Amino acid sequence: MHFAEASPARTLWCMQTTEHAHRPVTTSAPVADNGGRYAGIAMMLGSGLSNQVGAAIGSLAFPVIGPAGVVAVRQWVAAVALLAVGRPRLRSFTWRQWQPVLLLAAVFATMNLSLYSAIDRIGLGLAVTLEFLGPLAVALAASRRLVDLGCAVVAAAGVVALTRPQPTTDYLGIGLALLAAVCWASYILLNRSVGRRLPGAEGTAVAAGLSGLLFVPIGIVVLVENPPTQAALGCAAAAGILSSALPFLIDMLALRRVPAHFFGIFMSINPVLAATVGLVFLGQTLQASEWLSIAAIVTANIVSVITTSRQPRV
Template identity: 35%
Template structure:
């Protein structure tokens, strides 16, 4: 019995640690905004992350065909666009709400891929959750509409990241794919992000915190996810990943002091439930084998 449960326990702990790490990294990144702005934070994160991942996975060993390069470029563009739009979103809205809204992208992708009519239940629940996130857009507690729009755009990029990441994944290991994708993202978005950054982006005093963000947002959580993926089925991995909006909300509360209304916590729970329901429903497809 211990030989069965121990790998599963290690996988669950690794995945939870990955989510906590990446959302804590986002909270720390938000503290860089007053110094270098969201654009500067993105520029530092993608460039340092690309460097770290290149040193770890040595992507120059890959031999890519033209179709693979095309998928890789779109994958990298989606990865960078997701980070840029998300960081500008959480400049205006709380981290937990930003992640919950961003989650609409992969959730919609999963639901659009489904042929089951009963999955419309999860669509309705996700939409209801988003409605609860946006109470009175003219009231005292109204969310910034630009921040909301940017979070939804980030969700669209996230869906593209998943879609094209699956196609780019034929390059080899997942580490090779993400390292090349991050390099592409840096090449595309670093010039754009630096134009949107504060002048202090090139200050050496910023580097330690920026390096911490890069490690917590890429190398460390990615390594932990690889540990989890080697021990979990895709279904279990996706269900656990559905907890990320709640973890983001708690990270925002603990590190940034961002408090949410009860209706917004309920909305996050609805979106998590919709994501879990969609994942479990997809796992019942007769074309998939989930038992070993």
């Protein structure tokens, strides 16, 4: 997740806003009372803060082991956590089931490495906001509604404002964040395929495990060339727990208390949380125009999800 790594729960709203939604969306149970809704809101806020604080803490290790070293450790922690939750039965997998899982593993690895490399270059808030375009694109792609076209135009204007050419513009950092956005969109589509072919979180767990294996040689090379300190390893491991394991579990609990479309709307606060955490924890300041751009992208998503959720089901 989400944003540094999206869990299956985090992608339910994106699946719901396309024309080909599938069964896992129904895991969001009806809300019985306001108390349950408020508890769900508190959980979602906690999940978002955990995700972004984890990414901020992980970035503290960049000077010692670099983004690749942090992502390697983070992927290993995430793999252990998701395999423990998913408990996949590997011997029962068919080749048809393995195909999307292998692709999902490659997307996992690329998504997190590109995002953390972008955070290192352009800051947490801007990187997460640009990555956020991935799920927004998926939500808008299947629609032919005029309101969604308007949302796409607003989001595009926000991106142009964020990435406007300047002498100090880090085009590589922007490109890495956009690559992360493409990977997140791919994750959503692949996770739908995995969800159709494998029960529960088995496919996602295996993909996380394979992604962790992909980072074994990378992690060894990076950590040998850049001997880590205990503090750096602790920051990287904290990123794995706070940005993967903890949000995964919290999101699953939150979706029992709030509808999936409401989850999707609230998810839009994450770029704002990322910018705020970057400011408070890392001293990464944003200009007023950048805050307005983030607000435009978030607003485009909220409008798209709200109007989609009001459409009659067929």
